[in-house]
Amino acid sequence: MEEILNSPYVFPAIATALIIAVFPLVAGYIVLAERKVLADFQVRLGPMRVGPYGFLQPLADAVKLLLKEDIIPAAADTWIFWGAPVLSTFTALTAFAVMPFSDRFYVADVNIGILFILAMSSIGILGLILGGWSSNSKYSLLGALRSAAQMVSYEVPLGFAIVTALMVAQTLSMQGIVQAQYDKGIWIAFSNYGLMLIPTALFIIAGVAETNRAPFDLPEAESEIVAGFHTEYSGFRFALYFLAEYASIFVLCGVAVTVFFGGWLRPFANVGFLEVPLNVIFPILLFLLIGGGCGVGTMRVSQAYEKGIMAVLTLAMLLVAALFAIPAVNVLIIGFFWFLFKVLILIYMFIWFRGTFPRFRYDQLMQLGWRYLIPISMGGLVVNGVVLLLTS
Amino acid sequence: MATQTTFLDTNELVLNMGPQHPSTHGVLRVILKLDGERVLGTECVIGYLHRGVEKIAENRTYQQFAPYVDRMDYVAAVSNGLGYCMAAEVLGGIEVPERAQCVRVILTELNRIASHLLWLGTHALDIGAMTPVFYCFREREEVLKIFEKYCGARLTTHSFRIGGLQYETYDNFEKDCHTFCDWLDKKVDEYEELLTTNRIWVGRTKGVGILDAEACKAYGVTGPVLRAAGVAWDLRKAQPYCGYEKYDFDIPTCQNGDTYDRYIVRMAEFRQSTRIIRQAVDSLPSGPIKGKVSKVFKPPIGEAYVSIEAPKGELGYYIVSDGSVQPYRVRVRPPSFVNLQALDEMCRGALIADVVAIIGTIDIVLGEVDR
Amino acid sequence: MKQFLKTIFLVDLLQGLWVTFRNQKPSLIYTEQYPKERPSVAERYRGAPRLNVHPDTDETLCIACNLCALACPEELIVVGAERNEETRRKELTTFTYDTSRCMFCGLCEDACPVDALELTQDFELASYTREGAVWDRQMLEEGPLPTEYKH
Ligand code: SF4
Numbered sequence: 001m002e003e004i005l006n007s008p009y010v011f012p013a014i015a016t017a018l019i020i021a022v023f024p025l026v027a028g029y030i031v032l033a034e035r036k037v038l039a040d041f042q043v044r045l046g047p048m049r050v051g052p053y054g055f056l057q058p059l060a061d062a063v064k065l066l067l068k069e070d071i072i073p074a075a076a077d078t079w080i081f082w083g084a085p086v087l088s089t090f091t092a093l094t095a096f097a098v099m100p101f102s103d104r105f106y107v108a109d110v111n112i113g114i115l116f117i118l119a120m121s122s123i124g125i126l127g128l129i130l131g132g133w134s135s136n137s138k139y140s141l142l143g144a145l146r147s148a149a150q151m152v153s154y155e156v157p158l159g160f161a162i163v164t165a166l167m168v169a170q171t172l173s174m175q176g177i178v179q180a181q182y183d184k185g186i187w188i189a190f191s192n193y194g195l196m197l198i199p200t201a202l203f204i205i206a207g208v209a210e211t212n213r214a215p216f217d218l219p220e221a222e223s224e225i226v227a228g229f230h231t232e233y234s235g236f237r238f239a240l241y242f243l244a245e246y247a248s249i250f251v252l253c254g255v256a257v258t259v260f261f262g263g264w265l266r267p268f269a270n271v272g273f274l275e276v277p278l279n280v281i282f283p284i285l286l287f288l289l290i291g292g293g294c295g296v297g298t299m300r301v302s303q304a305y306e307k308g309i310m311a312v313l314t315l316a317m318l319l320v321a322a323l324f325a326i327p328a329v330n331v332l333i334i335g336f337f338w339f340l341f342k343v344l345i346l347i348y349m350f351i352w353f354r355g356t357f358p359r360f361r362y363d364q365l366m367q368l369g370w371r372y373l374i375p376i377s378m379g380g381l382v383v384n385g386v387v388l389l390l391t392s
Numbered sequence: 393m394a395t396q397t398t399f400l401d402t403n404e405l406v407l408n409m410g411p412q413h414p415s416t417h418g419v420l421r422v423i424l425k426l427d428g429e430r431v432l433g434t435e436c437v438i439g440y441l442h443r444g445v446e447k448i449a450e451n452r453t454y455q456q457f458a459p460y461v462d463r464m465d466y467v468a469a470v471s472n473g474l475g476y477c478m479a480a481e482v483l484g485g486i487e488v489p490e491r492a493q494c495v496r497v498i499l500t501e502l503n504r505i506a507s508h509l510l511w512l513g514t515h516a517l518d519i520g521a522m523t524p525v526f527y528c529f530r531e532r533e534e535v536l537k538i539f540e541k542y543c544g545a546r547l548t549t550h551s552f553r554i555g556g557l558q559y560e561t562y563d564n565f566e567k568d569c570h571t572f573c574d575w576l577d578k579k580v581d582e583y584e585e586l587l588t589t590n591r592i593w594v595g596r597t598k599g600v601g602i603l604d605a606e607a608c609k610a611y612g613v614t615g616p617v618l619r620a621a622g623v624a625w626d627l628r629k630a631q632p633y634c635g636y637e638k639y640d641f642d643i644p645t646c647q648n649g650d651t652y653d654r655y656i657v658r659m660a661e662f663r664q665s666t667r668i669i670r671q672a673v674d675s676l677p678s679g680p681i682k683g684k685v686s687k688v689f690k691p692p693i694g695e696a697y698v699s700i701e702a703p704k705g706e707l708g709y710y711i712v713s714d715g716s717v718q719p720y721r722v723r724v725r726p727p728s729f730v731n732l733q734a735l736d737e738m739c740r741g742a743l744i745a746d747v748v749a750i751i752g753t754i755d756i757v758l759g760e761v762d763r
Numbered sequence: 764m765k766q767f768l769k770t771i772f773l774v775d776l777l778q779g780l781w782v783t784f785r786n787q788k789p790s791l792i793y794t795e796q797y798p799k800e801r802p803s804v805a806e807r808y809r810g811a812p813r814l815n816v817h818p819d820t821d822e823t824l825c826i827a828c829n830l831c832a833l834a835c836p837e838e839l840i841v842v843g844a845e846r847n848e849e850t851r852r853k854e855l856t857t858f859t860y861d862t863s864r865c866m867f868c869g870l871c872e873d874a875c876p877v878d879a880l881e882l883t884q885d886f887e888l889a890s891y892t893r894e895g896a897v898w899d900r901q902m903l904e905e906g907p908l909p910t911e912y913k914h
């Protein structure tokens with residue numbers, strides 16, 4: 001027993017199982033959050049019918065998608081059609097392997113972590129292209145072509161932005177990058193006299209494009225090419241694409257947070273006197289607030305089962321708040337809290353962009369990528385490099 | 393373009409867009425010939441919503457046909473009703489009382505706003521901005537509420553009758569109109585903030601689907617599309633009806649005739665419409681609301697063509713009477729149908745994404761195209 | 764220059780973001796949770812038809828003049844009448860109204876000389892069968908049963 005526990009594979013295996021088991025649910029709730037936040041921007045309510053305030057909507061969606069008939073078009077290339085979404089999902093989930101959720105919770109800390117993520121996300125494109133190609137539908141094909149062109153061109157500025165950050169961090173390991181920011185006492189996004197803000201902004205823009213989110217959602221532009229590469233997909237396979245999309249959003253935001261925004265570090269990680277307010281009081285207050293919101297919700301809903309769910313939620317939130325008050329537990333989970341908190345803020349921004357901007361056109365997208373983002377990202381690289389040299 | 397002939401040249405792709413497509417505004421079917429993403433040519437297939445409205449007219453009395461015209465351009469049902477009623481009134485030589493005319497102006501202008509709001513929302517949605525559509529529908533809801541309070545229906549209102557109005561205005565009608573106009577002006581500012589300067593929006597619309605004044609005239613295109621090309625042609629000014637000459641308003645025009653200009657023109661028309669509504673509401677005379685029409689409306693033998701400025705362009709009704717209670721023939725000149733003919737010219741050389749923007753900017757309603 | 768700075772700092776985009784952001788205020792939510800919340804319907808709303816009866820005697824107000832049926836463009840009203848031998852008056856026997864074909868234009872209501880036929884504020888007209896959409900005299904007089912919703 002002792003031996004098994006001491007083996008270096010046990011913890012990663014558990015973490016892997018946990019991620020694979022939990023992430024689909026998390027993705028479901030990110031979708032729900034997206035629908036709710038979008039609804040908020042658009043003076044609507046969003047899902048309200050399944051469960052209290054639509055809380056069980058992800059479950060309903062999942063059941064619906066799983067029970068749907070799996071239609072394969074007669075002219076489709078069956079094997080590729082089957083494999084493509086799996087490929088997408090696989091690569092997107094694999095990228096979680098090096099995600100530094102906290103200083104303790106991660107699957108692996110390899111010394112090429114960031115490269116691994118980039119590699120995985122590039123292979124993920126293949127899933128989209130194959131899916132679009134094998135459906136044998138013109139809309140799907142157009143969507144696949146668009147996604148291929150888009151992802152290839154936006155990977156370049158994305159890469160440059162990361163390289164710039166790596167110059168500052170001087171390591172490729174995800175944990176190492178966070179550690180470097182701790183040592184510097186400043187997030188990479190703000191280091192170098194604020195010059196790093198350029199690659200940060202570029203990374204976010206290119207990241208939105210990389211994950212096919214509005215305003216760069218051309219591969220699935222519903223008003224032009226219906227649903228793009230997944231036009232012909234239904235049921236579970238469609239769900240896989242969905243899962244892959246949200247997984248890659250999560251990964252991308254995770255990378256952004258790790259590389260530019262201090263990973264699991266709290267803001268002002270080196271300022272000692274902020275330890276208690278930020279690490280203890282802030283999460284407690286936050287969860288108390290959410291718990292309070294759930295409590296008010298409990299009063300408002302009418303049905304008994306809804307009341308039950310809301311009450312359980314309230315209690316859960318209060319419990320989490322209480323957990324943060326216990327110093328021993330706090331140390332364990334605070335990194336995780338900050339990581340998730342920052343990722344969720346970024347995801348919120350992604351949704352915000354989606355709710356606000358019109359979509360680019362294909363040629364404009366290419367122009368933006370090649371004419372502006374790539375030169376600027378190269379310039380950012382050079383300028384930051386020079387400044388780094390001069391100051392070191 | 394596909395003029396090059398090298399061994400890399402590939403075949404053109406024929407893409408069937410519609411009739412079930414998220415952004416063909418109903419059941420328009422456009423067959424696109426594509427070279428990659430570039431459009432080489434288009435062909436419209438229409439008729440999926442054909443209900444034979446003009447033929448129905450021949451089997452209905454004049455009064456009975458009035459509700460059917462609402463179902464052509466159902467987004468601007470009031471304008472349709474106005475056009476038809478005016479044509480029938482000209483045929484029967486009926487004087488419409490002042491008050492009725494004034495209320496007609498208010499309602500048609502409200503309807504113009506509702507129609508433009510729907511256009512703005514769906515157009516923005518086509519271009520990928522998903523939020524304006526919800527804001528627009530919220531504002532449109534207020535217009536529909538006024539309609540509902542006035543005549544009891546929201547969309548296919550049947551609010552006008554031959555000779556005038558059926559319903560007297562309700563209490564607070566004036567106040568509702570004023571509140572709405574004030575509110576809308578603020579909201580239009582908000583839309584402009586969201587879209588007018590937005591670089592993505594400008595990029596997507598500027599220089600897209602250009603139709604210059606000459607081409608507009610050649611195709612018979614009217615309405616905001618024509619005005620965006622720089623021709624200040626508005627039937628409300630050119631041949632005033634319904635007492636439009638009494639109101640002070642401008643014809644917004646632009647120069648380039650592209651999608652962006654059409655957007656600007658329609659945004660300006662919101663403001664002009666609220667201006668007209670305010671004036672009309674303030675000067676609402678009292679008096680009867682219906683002229684002298686006998687229960688059995690039997691116009692003398694003859695014909696009449698009346699055209700009005702509907703939100704989408706010139707809407708004309710041509711009625712031939714054989715002296716009976718039923719029209720011998722009714723012919724409608726629908727602006728959507730005529731404007732749609734310019735689609736091919738506007739789309740050539742554009743990208744797929746532009747086709748969607750152009751269909752949106754022409755502002756068609758398939759109920760009216762197909763009748 | 765100002766224009767240039769504006770372009771660089773994405774002022775136009777931020778402006779748009781601000782518009783959507785400030786519209787998040789919960790008080791601005793416009794959704795109506797039908798059927799949980801019922802919409803308020805205008806007094807003049809043209810919805811489900813009703814054949815009015817005298818409030819005291821419960822006798823129908825309809826004089827079976829057939830004007831509504833003549834006025835209707837869709838010819839969906841059928842008025843059945845019988846001559847009462849004693850009073851020498853026409854009396855209403857049957858009245859059918861096909862709501863599935865009706866376009867709620869209100870012409871029948873306008874035509875009725877005694878305000879017997881009226882379009883009311885009730886707007887829930889769905890039925891499970893086509894026959895269910897054809898309302899007979901009893902249905903028209905009593906009105907449709909109010910719909911109960913579980914939510
Ligand atoms: S509302 Fe119109 S269509 Fe319906 S029964 Fe009355 S007249 Fe006929």
Ligand code: SF4
Pocket residue numbers: 824825826827828829830831832842874875876877878879880
């Ligand atoms: S018009 Fe009125 S009174 Fe005459 S038959 Fe119809 S409902 Fe009865």
